[in-house]
Amino acid sequence: MTQKHIFLIGFMGSGKTTVGKLLAEQLQLPFVDSDHWIEERNRKSVNAIFETEGEAFFRDQEWLFLNEAANFDPSVISLGGGLPVIENALELINEIGVSVYLNVSLLTLIQRLKEEREFRPKLKGLSDAEFYPFVEALLSERVQFYKKARLFMPNERNKPGELVEKICKELNKLNFQFFYSSSSDSSIPKKLTFSPSSSLRRK
């Protein structure tokens, strides 16, 4: 299979959508968001899916998305914060793309997420006292998966544009080249060459 996508992974609130949209624009690639794809497919919000079908169903939808993504045209893809935790997901992600982990500290995440609790099914209903330990535990559980990403990009105080520039430079260093970029900026890769092997199946 060919590594053709750029996947942004990281905890809720790490900036995947903002950075992903800008990166896609810069590389002139389509931007795809796994949550949005699942919402369209089910004609329901992520919140409603968690409430009616439950989390296990949502995770199955995420796995389905990832498998479908293997057939998409080269894209910048933002993945829901829990998707990389699905068994074998990171292996498949790294097989069909370059994964970029947007690494944000616990304290910054807490600040960014505390007012958003009610809109996020994983955090809904948590009291002030429960919120911090819950996020801390979930993050420490997930970090081991996020760390399997190809690139680590801290996203604490960056302006999204600066971070996008840094990601492009790192991609260039990896010698990854993308089909669709017609930018005149030489730091931005231009066509795709890398293609590792090995097929994967969910255990």
Ligand code: S3P
């Ligand atoms: C989730 C993260 C959300 C969304 C869902 C579950 C998680 O995506 O997939 O609410 O388990 O961390 P974002 O990380 O894009 O907010």
